[in-house]
Amino acid sequence: MEVLNGFAAALQPLNILLIFGGTALGVLVGALPGLSSPMAIIVLLPLTFGMEPLPALLAMVGVYVGTKLGGSFSAILLRTPGTPAGACTALDGYPLAQRGEAGRALGLATMGSTLGGIFGWLIAIIFVPLLATIAVKSTNADIALVGVLGLVMVSAFVRGSTLKGLIGVILGLLIATVGLDPMAAVPRFTFGSVGLLEGVSFAAALIGFFGIAVVLADMPLIGSKSFLTADKVSVQMPKFGELLRRWKSIAIGAVYGTGVGAIPGVGAEGATWLAYATARNISPEKEQFGTGHPDGILAPEATNNAVTGGTMLPMLTLGIPGDGSTAVMLGALVLHGIQPGVLLMRDESTLVYGILAGMLIATIFMALIGWTAIRAFIYVLTKDRSWLFPFVLVFATIGAFASSNAMFPVYVALFFGVVGFCLERFGFPIVTVVLGIILGPIIEYNARVALAVSGGEWSTFIDAPHRMGLVIALVALMVWEVIQHRKQVKQAKVTQPIN
């Protein structure tokens, strides 16, 4: 079987070393806020010129897998995600760390990532032909519907005023309209600035909201010599029994991650938020999400590692990248003389399955590295905030700059840092704004292309069984949300003493 050939190829001593090195580098790069996976892979690119294609790609895959865990570590400890994929983990990871259970949070993240990565991998390998077909047959209409579904789930992220949450989303959608109109290429809200022509850089906005805003918000604490935690923190890997109990969150993550990753165009970042929202919606303890619920860590973590398996599929079966890292990897394949495309699986099956095997090996290495590295990361917590903040700001600036090697995104990040700080002060959940920024362009572009292809016929959104299904799910979800909200309001009234 080709899978076994792939493993045989990947398990050569040099390749194992490269996978391990890549994964370790990935965890480190991921943990540093601002540095991301595509950047690290680009730096590796010239170093791999002298290698054969498989070792080169294995090192890159290691980095790709490692950053997904590293990014979550800083999200949990500093509320500043090391990579965009880790942002969702901060929602429950940071509160858990603040309660003195940082070790547990990091352990959950590690195991969630590992299991999500493994199950996602299994799904990908078993369903390669099916997923390849889905990837090709998926139309812009499908992607638009998935995007709207995500938007409807936004109330999952709102703690407190639903109105403020919705305003946050609309603000996010508005921010997302800045830039060139995706189909008419006419500038919108750019105020003549060349820097804004490509729109608000998502990486910059994220760094601003989650990195700089955090520093601004916690600045009053600097003088008081505060630590993030004074107690001795112990490393706590979640017990097997607990993971078994919480299998649903991990499964949701694995399925969403692989599925969303396999469809180029939806966006790997959005997948973690969708998974989180779904895990919350089906949980009997939904009000606890956002205060440190373990499922709130397991779901996004499982997703962001399953996504790596998912994005590999269109990359290897169609030659279409699912995100920045896979785009660089495709470039690497070409530079090594391999033509990615529909025929790669057929012509270079050992290479393809070798890469996929390497991904599984990298996931296992990631678990080991994560487990040993947790101690080092907890050390960070015992440092005074006044040391950490400059560190975070420096890396945030580096990250914003490196996102396109220009100063403009840095200004954008600073701007959103201030905006985010103000929004939080007034009780607006920044999370919903981020959701609007992520989903806005996806929904707008795909809906418009879908209508352009169909000639303006709106029926294109329901003219296939799965699309009908999505629309029904959408409507049902909206109705359900309204009912839930009514219930909540009633309960609040009932428990309110009558003045």
Add this chain to the structure above:
Amino acid sequence: MTIKTKFGATRRNLAGIAAAAVLAFAASPALAEFPEDTIHIVVPWKAGGGTDRIGRAIASAFEEAAGVSVVVDNINGAGGVTGSLNVAKGKADGYTLLMNGSSDMTASMTFQPQLPISLDDFAFVGGFYNSPTWILSNAERGYTSLEDLLEKAKAEPGTVTVGTAGPAGAQMLMAAAIKGSSGADFRIVPFSGGADLKKALLGDQVDAGIIHAPVLLSEAQEGLITVIGTGEPLSNLTHEPLQGIATLEDIGIPIKIGITRGLFAPKDTPEVVLAKLREIAAEAAQSDGFKEFGESFGFRPVWVPGDEFEAQVRGELETFQKIKTDFID
């Protein structure tokens, strides 16, 4: 007395030697070898894309020819404008160059004339990789040529869809030019970029798509995708059977559209340095290493010397502007 004479003579000699030394030092900047330091080639696109790959390949050939190290900087944004501006406004000492596609630049100047960038901001080192823009269709659709497609569009107006790999690039201009000069009524659907159009073509969601060659070459070789037309002759294509595909001019649409990747320097770069850059670039473009890259990428490299390249690009800008006024505005 001998000492005096000797001293006198030595002084004159000394003066002579000193004068010669001063002259030599004064002349040395002109004789100093360019390049002596690392050269940066700015690729104004994200890493991993087609232009980036070509950029990295020429950068490595350039490194060999120049004898100094060459580094690629990806400065993306605004459809290539951010990186281009960065080079245009940078130091004109020959150590920072721009690598970009001719029609990427001219198309963005055509659609957005308010941008603070123009061809006059650059000195043209030369063009080294040319690929036409071609029209593809999923084999399942059954079209064998562009004329087929136009016939269907004329018979059933408003039903045929042609996607473009970008809303405001050479591909859109080509679509508009075809639609305008043939009079056929088909719907132009602008996709966000090559990757999305590629997916739509593979998934048979549009009748045809306009994209830079050699994207989807291997699928075309296998017969999954049909090349129904091209903006410029495909004679440089490495895959022989497709070299003879009819161009737009062949079927009566008098427009040539393709993309030539080239190297640009800021406009005030000294002549001496520019001449040296052109020499190095010519060597790099014709090197075995770059030829090998071309073979595997899909097209054999070309070398278009600086002045010719400049004339070509300026001509292209005029063509594009004409297409826009005739068929789009």
